[in-house]
Amino acid sequence: MSATAEAVVRRAALACSLAAAIAGCATVDPAARFAGVRDTVGQRLDQDITWQRDTESSSAARRAVSRLLAEGLTADEAVQVALLGNRRLQAQLEGLGIAQADLVEAGLLENPVLSLTVYSGDPGSIVEGSIVQDLVSLLSLSVRKSIAGAQADRVTAQVAQAALQLAADVKAQYYAVLGGAQALELAQQVVVSTQAAAELAGRQHQAGNLSRREQTIRQAFHAQAVLQATQAQARRAAGREKLNRLLGLSGEDSGWTLPARLPGVPEALPPLEQVEATAMSQRLDLLAAKKEAEAAAQALGLTRQLRYLSALGIGVAYKREPDGEKFYGPEIELGLPLFNQGQGRVARAEAEYRRSANHVEALAVEIRSEAREARDRLAAAHQSVRHLETVMLPLQQSTVDETLKFYNGMLVGVYDLLLAQQGQVQAARDYVAALESFWQAWAELERALGGRVPLPPAPPAEPAPMPAPDATDHEH
Numbered sequence: 001m002s003a004t005a006e007a008v009v010r011r012a013a014l015a016c017s018l019a020a021a022i023a024g025c026a027t028v029d030p031a032a033r034f035a036g037v038r039d040t041v042g043q044r045l046d047q048d049i050t051w052q053r054d055t056e057s058s059s060a061a062r063r064a065v066s067r068l069l070a071e072g073l074t075a076d077e078a079v080q081v082a083l084l085g086n087r088r089l090q091a092q093l094e095g096l097g098i099a100q101a102d103l104v105e106a107g108l109l110e111n112p113v114l115s116l117t118v119y120s121g122d123p124g125s126i127v128e129g130s131i132v133q134d135l136v137s138l139l140s141l142s143v144r145k146s147i148a149g150a151q152a153d154r155v156t157a158q159v160a161q162a163a164l165q166l167a168a169d170v171k172a173q174y175y176a177v178l179g180g181a182q183a184l185e186l187a188q189q190v191v192v193s194t195q196a197a198a199e200l201a202g203r204q205h206q207a208g209n210l211s212r213r214e215q216t217i218r219q220a221f222h223a224q225a226v227l228q229a230t231q232a233q234a235r236r237a238a239g240r241e242k243l244n245r246l247l248g249l250s251g252e253d254s255g256w257t258l259p260a261r262l263p264g265v266p267e268a269l270p271p272l273e274q275v276e277a278t279a280m281s282q283r284l285d286l287l288a289a290k291k292e293a294e295a296a297a298q299a300l301g302l303t304r305q306l307r308y309l310s311a312l313g314i315g316v317a318y319k320r321e322p323d324g325e326k327f328y329g330p331e332i333e334l335g336l337p338l339f340n341q342g343q344g345r346v347a348r349a350e351a352e353y354r355r356s357a358n359h360v361e362a363l364a365v366e367i368r369s370e371a372r373e374a375r376d377r378l379a380a381a382h383q384s385v386r387h388l389e390t391v392m393l394p395l396q397q398s399t400v401d402e403t404l405k406f407y408n409g410m411l412v413g414v415y416d417l418l419l420a421q422q423g424q425v426q427a428a429r430d431y432v433a434a435l436e437s438f439w440q441a442w443a444e445l446e447r448a449l450g451g452r453v454p455l456p457p458a459p460p461a462e463p464a465p466m467p468a469p470d471a472t473d474h475e476h
Helices: 003-023 034-045 055-069 075-085 087-106 135-139 141-206 212-247 251-255 275-282 284-305 343-408 414-449
Strands: 113-119 126-134 312-320 326-334
Touching: 034 075, 034 087, 034 141, 055 075, 055 251, 075 087, 075 141, 075 212, 087 141, 126 135, 126 326, 135 141, 135 312, 141 212, 141 284, 141 414, 212 251, 275 343, 275 414, 284 343, 343 414
Parallel strands: none
Antiparallel strands: 113 126, 126 312, 312 326
């Protein structure tokens, strides 16, 4: 390379260094925004969330999950397992690194462009060179950083919202699995009861004390009970697998156990008058939508300002003639808005802003409605459980007790006692279903409000009634 060309390269390197100094020495820290997510999740759920970016953090999370799975899982422990082990959540956490990289990128100037041309001929060579810096990126630097900051805030809110959504899904499915286990237990009790009745009917029919029609009716009841128990067992298995997916568990870890009973409902519900205001202030998806609208508004303003300035560069040009004469001077590159005057970019930016603004308004309406719906559903579920506890279950127990007295006095038959017991079990199944609905409604309320709802003290759940074991041991 000639001395002149080397000088041009040195000047180009100097210009690049100056541009880098103007832009600042920026480095990308992928975990820079994770602290905000961790704090938000901790405040809303009172749970910890980890970002498993290396072997050490993954091993620590794995050990924590193993400790939680060692004993029967509570609902809160199930949420903690999901926050540590759900791989889809870990994938969403990587969006924080992408957002931070975009934010750093927005704060950097475009690299200067170096051009060098050598014309060879007689009597010598002509050397031309230039280095040009794009000024559009410099003029828009501050606004681009602001837009990227709003977008990074949006992603941060979305990731935190994903963690809250996962927690609500885990709780709802946890109570579904727990309710399914109790429902299966009760269905198996009905199988035992109807089997005893069917066997008794068979003996009575053989003895000539019962018609063939009555015998087949008892057998049909038993067959139906077996079918319902099989279906309940299948629902329980499917529910466990769905919860496994939410928890991020497989293999030996999927053998976790749960408490024997759903928790009882609190005597009274927490105040629910301000659910709309609470949801509007806490919902992170609404915050993310507002940040997106903010970024769209800033992008629209920048597009309007620079619509005619598609390209603008300024730099230094150099030329050396064959006789050795040298020329220096400024170089300007300017895009002429003859054909493209930015009308498409402006129209697109306007549409993007209107879309994001409408999304915020629509989401606000939906959030208010979801909060009211969740409040009403919880109140109705609470009323149903309390009615079953205070009215239906005591009535069914009284019916069984009175029928047993009549049975012992030989005033009613064994089938009347079995029928009363089956009615008691059905009331218990309704009670379990109502309990499950209540706790799923509670999880839905937390989802609608964007955070954990303080739980008032609750009494223990009513035990599931068992059919009298000796009902078929006597034939009147």
